[in-house]
Amino acid sequence: MSCLEERLPAEQIDEWLRPTKILIESEKEIKIKVPNDIFIDWIQENYLEDISSALRELGHPKCKVSFLNQAQADQLHPVASGSEDIDAEEGSEKKEAVRLNPKYKFEYFVVGSSNQFAHAASLAVAEAPSASYNPLYLYGPSGLGKTHLLHAIGHRLLESRPDLNICYTTCEEFTNQFINSIRYNKSEAFRGRYRSVDVLLIDDIQFLSGKMQTQEEFFHTFNALFEQQKQIILSSDCAPSEIPKLESRLTSRFNWGLIADIQAPALETRIAILKKKAEAEKVYLQDDVVLYIATKVKTNVRELEGALIKLMAYASLSNRKIDLELAETCLRNYVRDEPSQISCEKIQRFIADHYKIQTKDLLSKNNSKRIAQPRQIAMYLTRQLTNMSLPEIGMAFGNKHHSTVLYSVQKITKKIKESQEYQQMITGFTKSLT
Numbered sequence: 001m002s003c004l005e006e007r008l009p010a011e012q013i014d015e016w017l018r019p020t021k022i023l024i025e026s027e028k029e030i031k032i033k034v035p036n037d038i039f040i041d042w043i044q045e046n047y048l049e050d051i052s053s054a055l056r057e058l059g060h061p062k063c064k065v066s067f068l069n070q071a072q073a074d075q076l077h078p079v080a081s082g083s084e085d086i087d088a089e090e091g092s093e094k095k096e097a098v099r100l101n102p103k104y105k106f107e108y109f110v111v112g113s114s115n116q117f118a119h120a121a122s123l124a125v126a127e128a129p130s131a132s133y134n135p136l137y138l139y140g141p142s143g144l145g146k147t148h149l150l151h152a153i154g155h156r157l158l159e160s161r162p163d164l165n166i167c168y169t170t171c172e173e174f175t176n177q178f179i180n181s182i183r184y185n186k187s188e189a190f191r192g193r194y195r196s197v198d199v200l201l202i203d204d205i206q207f208l209s210g211k212m213q214t215q216e217e218f219f220h221t222f223n224a225l226f227e228q229q230k231q232i233i234l235s236s237d238c239a240p241s242e243i244p245k246l247e248s249r250l251t252s253r254f255n256w257g258l259i260a261d262i263q264a265p266a267l268e269t270r271i272a273i274l275k276k277k278a279e280a281e282k283v284y285l286q287d288d289v290v291l292y293i294a295t296k297v298k299t300n301v302r303e304l305e306g307a308l309i310k311l312m313a314y315a316s317l318s319n320r321k322i323d324l325e326l327a328e329t330c331l332r333n334y335v336r337d338e339p340s341q342i343s344c345e346k347i348q349r350f351i352a353d354h355y356k357i358q359t360k361d362l363l364s365k366n367n368s369k370r371i372a373q374p375r376q377i378a379m380y381l382t383r384q385l386t387n388m389s390l391p392e393i394g395m396a397f398g399n400k401h402h403s404t405v406l407y408s409v410q411k412i413t414k415k416i417k418e419s420q421e422y423q424q425m426i427t428g429f430t431k432s433l434t
């Protein structure tokens with residue numbers, strides 16, 4: 001790391017390299033654990049050359065570097081990757097430090113209609129464990145805040161009830177530890193540990209699917225805790241009945257308490273999340289930039305954050321201020337989301353309906369204000385909401401020159417900047433279309 005510190009700016013080291021961990025280091029290879037796939041892409045794209053030359057300087061010219069996300073690291077070596085092992089000597093009564101992400105607190109969670117219920121249920125459980133809903137089962141697609149809520153419950157309980165023994169783990173870790181406990185003859189310690197907690201939070205419980213022996217073990221853990229009125233909180237990417245190859249006695253237990261789902265956030269919530277994340281990063285984002293990112297990434301908050309991180313890094317590496325132009329250049333191809341379903345025709349129909357004109361007027365050469373203004377808005381929205389290029393948009397609007405499209409986009413961008421009301425109107429159109 002010190003070799004890299006000489007080469008790279010401190011902020012980049014802190015942002016991208018400090019959160020990594022070397023798992024295996026030898027003459028021939030180095031395996032580095034990183035927090036997620038965005039890190040893998042970014043580090044490979046931007047720092048691999050620096051890392052390789054640092055290794056050359058250190059006398060390891062042939063050393064191969066590879067990166068692992070958390071799941072890959074867990075598979076490689078559950079203990080080394082940060083998963084705790086079971087220690088029989090320590091005994092089950094010992095209270096362990098709970099590994100929670102300091103950024104995943106209720107204070108940093110943005111509530112919108114898509115997650116309101118799950119948030120309220122999590123808060124209720126955090127304020128009165130075992131008194132409200134047991135188990136609490138949160139489910140929804142990837143990247144929508146389930147882990148965040150689980151950690152938030154853990155944080156709140158650590159603050160208000162330090163006497164409680166709280167355990168947060170992932171289903172994968174639980175499984176790995178269970179397997180290790182059998183391998184190393186530590187089954188008693190394993191059971192003692194999990195059956196003596198006051199609050200058990202398990203993430204991604206769908207990974208129990210098909211693991212019959214782990215399911216059996218978890219069934220007994222569940223029963224032991226439930227009978228002692230200890231709180232159980234689970235997260236999953238689907239409803240209990242949708243987890244394949246899960247024993248029916250577990251499915252029915254997961255249904256005993258409260259089931260709350262989380263859906264993809266609406267545009268306003270995505271905007272609020274981006275603003276909150278930017279604030280936390282101490283970065284100022286203009287409203288047009290926020291709107292651009294929020295319309296680009298729709299179904300996954302993790303990707304939304306990824307887009308913001310990429311934009312921040314791009315601005316810092318190119319020493320430029322973040323504005324709409326930079327965001328467009330940097331994120332033009334950043335569509336990890338599902339492909340946009342919006343077509344230029346749909347936008348034209350929508351705008352024509354709204355302004356009570358004909359779609360063919362938008363394609364005509366009529367430049368009266370009544371037609372030109374809606375046309376500019378429709379061109380702007382087509383640019384923002386589809387992947388069409390300027391010449392393609394020109395063609396779709398009755399063979400206009402691409403400079404006309406560019407002029408329209410710039411004009412509407414300027415109006416959005418100048419007037420809050422105008423910005424709200426465009427946000428409203430975007431929302432109706434998406």
Ligand SMILES: Nc1ncnc2c1ncn2[C@@H]1O[C@H](COP(=O)(O)OP(=O)(O)OP(=O)(O)O)[C@@H](O)[C@H]1O
Nearest residue numbers: 108109110141142143144145146147148273301302
């Ligand atoms: N409503 C929200 N407010 C603020 N941040 C959010 C919100 N929802 C999700 N996030 C952020 O999005 C990222 C992904 O969320 P999280 O890891 O909790 O998703 P998940 O649903 O557990 O996904 P997976 O099923 O893939 O584990 C986190 O950084 C989290 O802080």
